[in-house]
Amino acid sequence: MKKCIWCNRNELETNFEKLAHTIPQSLGGKMICENVCDDCNHYFGNISEQLPSIEETFKETFNITRLRLLGKNRVGKNKILAKFKSTYFNVDIYKGKFSLKPKFQLKPNFQKVLCRQFKRGVYKVFLEELERQEKKGSLSKYAFIRNFARFNKDDLPVFYFRKGVGIIMTSQDWLKNPVLHIHKDYRMKYLFCDDNFIEFELLGHVFGIVKNEKWKKYYENYIDKSQSLKENFIFSHMIEINYLIDIDLALNVFND
Numbered sequence: 001m002k003k004c005i006w007c008n009r010n011e012l013e014t015n016f017e018k019l020a021h022t023i024p025q026s027l028g029g030k031m032i033c034e035n036v037c038d039d040c041n042h043y044f045g046n047i048s049e050q051l052p053s054i055e056e057t058f059k060e061t062f063n064i065t066r067l068r069l070l071g072k073n074r075v076g077k078n079k080i081l082a083k084f085k086s087t088y089f090n091v092d093i094y095k096g097k098f099s100l101k102p103k104f105q106l107k108p109n110f111q112k113v114l115c116r117q118f119k120r121g122v123y124k125v126f127l128e129e130l131e132r133q134e135k136k137g138s139l140s141k142y143a144f145i146r147n148f149a150r151f152n153k154d155d156l157p158v159f160y161f162r163k164g165v166g167i168i169m170t171s172q173d174w175l176k177n178p179v180l181h182i183h184k185d186y187r188m189k190y191l192f193c194d195d196n197f198i199e200f201e202l203l204g205h206v207f208g209i210v211k212n213e214k215w216k217k218y219y220e221n222y223i224d225k226s227q228s229l230k231e232n233f234i235f236s237h238m239i240e241i242n243y244l245i246d247i248d249l250a251l252n253v254f255n256d
Contacts, residue, residue, distance in 0.1 A: 002016045002034060002035050002037075003035055003138065004016075004035060004036055004037035004040055005033070005035050005036065005127060005128070005131050005137040005138045005146070006036060006037070006040040006146055006149075006150040007037060007039065007040055007150070008138075009037055014037045014038065014039055015037060015038045015039075016034070016035075016036075016037055016038065017038055018038045018041050018042075019032050020032060020033050020034070020036035020040075020041040020128065021033075022125055022128040022129050022132060022180070023125055023178050023179070023180060023202075024045075024055045024056075024058060024059045026055070026056075026059045027058070027059040027062055027063065027066075027178060028066075028175075028176050028177045028178055029177070029178060030177050031129070031132060031179065032132070033128040033129070033131050033132045033137070034132075035131055035137065035138065036128060040150060043150065044121075044124055044150075049152070051113065051117060051152075052087075052088070052113070052114060052117050053117075054117050054120050054121045054124060054149075055121065056087060057088075057114055057117040057118050057121060058117075058118060058121030058122070058124075058125070060086050060087060060088055060089060061118055061244060061247070061249060062178070062202065062203050062205075062249075063084050063086070064086075064089065064091055064098050064249040064250055065203045065204065065205065065249050065250075065251060066084075066175055066203060067084055067091060068250055068251045069175055069203070069204065069251070070172075070175055086098075086101075088100060088101060088104055088114065089101060097250055098249060098250050100114075111243045111244065111245070112242065112243065114244055115241060115242060115243050115244050115246075116155070118158075118244060119156065119157075119158045119241070120148060120149045120152070121149075122158050122207060122209060123145050123148055123149040123156060123158075123209060124149040124150075125180060126145075126180070126182075126198070126200070126209060127142060127145050127146070127149065129180045129182055130142075130182060133182050133183055134182065134183070141212070141213075142211075143213075144156070144213040156209070156210060157209070157210060157215075157240050158207055158208070158209055158240070158241050159199075159207065159208035159209070159238055159239070159240055159241075160205070160206070160207055160208075160238065160239050160240075160241050160246060160247050161199075161206040161207070161208070161230070161235050161237075161238050162235065162236050162237055162238070162239065162248060162253075163206075163234050163235055163236065163248070163253050164234055164235060164236035164253070174203070175203065178202060178203055180200055180202055181200065181201075182198070182200065187200070188201060189229065190206075190229045190230045190233045190235070191206065191229070192208070192222065192225055192226040192229055194222075194225075195211060195212060196210065196211055196212040196214075196215050196218040196222065197209070197210055197211060197212075197215065197218070197222045197226075198211055199226065204251070205247065205248075205249075206235070208222075208226065208238070223238070226238070
């Protein structure tokens with residue numbers, strides 16, 4: 001019997017008729033988490049409490065990177081990526097730049113709100129992929145992630161590892177249909193993972209998130225070990241994101 005990893009209801013209590021894509025289908029995601037009910041799936045994909053949609057924020061953010069990596073010649077009708085019209089951003093793929101549209105710039109703290117929705121999306125994708133790949137998404141120890149991603153309670157960090165050189169290992173298939181690898185057999189050597197933290201790569205960007213509600217006790221140890229793994233690779237530094245501009249979405253590192 002299916003049981004939702006977010007609200008803990010089963011097939012006798014709610015419906016499981018819609019396909020719940022872990023990475024938004026609008027971003028090219030194909031993987032499905034079966035244990036997400038229709039109500040929770042709808043929540044992530046739609047505006048709630050007057051907040052931007054978590055799915056749309058996640059999709060729009062990464063589409064900026066996809067546009068830059070693909071380039072103008074591979075974006076448009078009958079090409080790898082359809083022409084992208086952003087709700088929140090002005091995007092110039094010729095110059096690799098993006099900015100918040102003026103009507104949203106006037107809203108107080110909107111950039112922080114948008115970033116919070118993005119962070120909730122990162123944790124949403126992680127927990128659904130954890131369930132899809134390892135059947136561990138419903139474990140009680142991840143209740144704090146459910147509270148943040150699904151019920152908008154408290155706050156959780158997302159760490160971003162900036163690259164010092166414009167080199168990204170990817171392929172057109174991954175750009176068209178992004179995937180998130182959690183299992184150790186498919187992870188790059190520079191990605192740290194233990195019981196408290198996990199790092200993963202998506203569309204050339206490396207993020208770290210927490211897996212333990214008591215993560216602050218282990219933070220210093222995490223930073224030391226993560227930096228050690230990355231010593232021989234092309235990362236410049238790590239930052240805890242508070243605004244989407246903290247992420248090099250337009251890949252300006254290519255301009256350096």
